[in-house]
Amino acid sequence: MKLELKNYQLGAETEIHVHIENAMTMHKKNKKILYAISLSSPTGSGKTIIMTSFIETILHGSEDVEPNPSAVILWVSDSPTLNEQTKRKMSMHSSHIKESQLVMVDHSLDQRTLDEGKIYFSNIQQLGKNATQFNQTGDERKYPLWDTISNTVNELGEKFILIIDEAHKGTSSKGGSIVQQ
Numbered sequence: 001m002k003l004e005l006k007n008y009q010l011g012a013e014t015e016i017h018v019h020i021e022n023a024m025t026m027h028k029k030n031k032k033i034l035y036a037i038s039l040s041s042p043t044g045s046g047k048t049i050i051m052t053s054f055i056e057t058i059l060h061g062s063e064d065v066e067p068n069p070s071a072v073i074l075w076v077s078d079s080p081t082l083n084e085q086t087k088r089k090m091s092m093h094s095s096h097i098k099e100s101q102l103v104m105v106d107h108s109l110d111q112r113t114l115d116e117g118k119i120y121f122s123n124i125q126q127l128g129k130n131a132t133q134f135n136q137t138g139d140e141r142k143y144p145l146w147d148t149i150s151n152t153v154n155e156l157g158e159k160f161i162l163i164i165d166e167a168h169k170g171t172s173s174k175g176g177s178i179v180q181q
Helices: 007-029 047-060 080-093 145-159
Strands: 072-077 102-104 119-123 160-164
Touching: 007 047, 007 145, 047 080, 072 080, 072 145, 080 102, 080 119, 145 160
Parallel strands: 072 119, 072 160, 102 119
Antiparallel strands: none
């Protein structure tokens, strides 16, 4: 990271790595079991910075963590604007994540699986049942987005990491959280 994390941020990142490692180990034993790990922290505490450091460590390793350059991260938020902001922060603060690894999901993404070593940014509008431009095949699209995600999960298993950014919506929103939707 280009900036030094505060002690509470380092502690949060370490906890996430421990939980992820445990989840990956358990997933290898029983592929039917899925895991969710939550990072909850007040506004302004640097959740995006913590997660950027976490992703950087997953892909590029650290003194304590072996690199996993074939991991795929799918970051889902409530809005394209929030994804752009997150992508900008990652690019600005990461020492190792390259701009070419940060991919905004758009109409041009039409592939069987997501590429290893990349961070994809999507939003709930692209994943909803009414997102026909992303979720139906046709002249312009060979692979619906849900099929691309499913194929990636099936092929990479524990190397696929889904991050759901509820920061600006909250998990108990009246309109339903991203997870609920």
